[in-house]
Amino acid sequence: MSKEKILVVEDEEAIQELIRYNLNKDGYDRVRCCDSGETALAAAQEFAPDLILLDLMLPGIDGLSVCRRLKSDSRTSAIPIIMLTAKSEESDIVVGLEMGADDYLTKPFSPKVLIARIKSVLRRVNHTEADPIGGTLKRGPLSMNRGTREVLLDGVPLSLTFSEFEILYLLARRPGWVYTRGQIVNEVKGDDYPVTERAIDVQMVSLRRKLGDHCTLIETVRGVGYRFVQE
Numbered sequence: 001m002s003k004e005k006i007l008v009v010e011d012e013e014a015i016q017e018l019i020r021y022n023l024n025k026d027g028y029d030r031v032r033c034c035d036s037g038e039t040a041l042a043a044a045q046e047f048a049p050d051l052i053l054l055d056l057m058l059p060g061i062d063g064l065s066v067c068r069r070l071k072s073d074s075r076t077s078a079i080p081i082i083m084l085t086a087k088s089e090e091s092d093i094v095v096g097l098e099m100g101a102d103d104y105l106t107k108p109f110s111p112k113v114l115i116a117r118i119k120s121v122l123r124r125v126n127h128t129e130a131d132p133i134g135g136t137l138k139r140g141p142l143s144m145n146r147g148t149r150e151v152l153l154d155g156v157p158l159s160l161t162f163s164e165f166e167i168l169y170l171l172a173r174r175p176g177w178v179y180t181r182g183q184i185v186n187e188v189k190g191d192d193y194p195v196t197e198r199a200i201d202v203q204m205v206s207l208r209r210k211l212g213d214h215c216t217l218i219e220t221v222r223g224v225g226y227r228f229v230q231e
């Protein structure tokens with residue numbers, strides 16, 4: 001069985017070759033590389049990749065603009081994107097995630113981590129973790145029911161506020177998925193009171209305190225946001 005098609009957008013030839021080599025080595029033989037935003041946009045349509053590795057620092061149309069265009073075009077909006085970034089581009093990472101990019105890798109990255117991230121994103125996309133209909137969301141020691149708003153941790157009921165429940169549920173639905181503070185605000189905001197990004201940090205402190213020994217279920221991604229730990 002042939003593996004998924006991957007489009008690599010990277011203007012540095014050495015990195016491009018390194019990525020291609022490692023993808024091929026892992027059995028991804030349908031790989032196309034391009035070195036500019038313009039060619040990437042064309043290839044996204046014509047090659048119809050299953051996943052795009054997108055460098056943010058590109059000549060011409062930069063990576064974030066490419067991401068925005070891909071996500072706003074119905075023909076390409078569903079293609080998962082992993083951003084390739086420099087460590088200094090944390091604010092760009094946040095913007096990219098809020099535009100709909102699925103994940104990011106900070107350069108330099110090891111081939112092993114690259115392949116693991118690709119597999120993780122493809123797995124998430126293929127098994128869309130939708131709401132369990134009328135059922136209970138189970139993640140390790142945690143179980144949550146959105147209908148009854150019951151939360152159990154190791155079988156013991158946990159008392160959460162409305163917002164704490166919403167935040168935890170949002171993160172737990174997609175383990176490994178990084179949410180920025182802005183995304184969390186958008187998801188949990190009440191209609192009649194403002195929720196700020198700072199308030200999210202405060203909620204997180206309270207939520208982790210309630211999770212006690214299991215506080216590591218929520219990971220802080222420095223400079224970017226939060227995620228539920230991936231098993």
Ligand code: CA
Nearest residue numbers: 011055057058
């Ligand atoms: Ca670059």
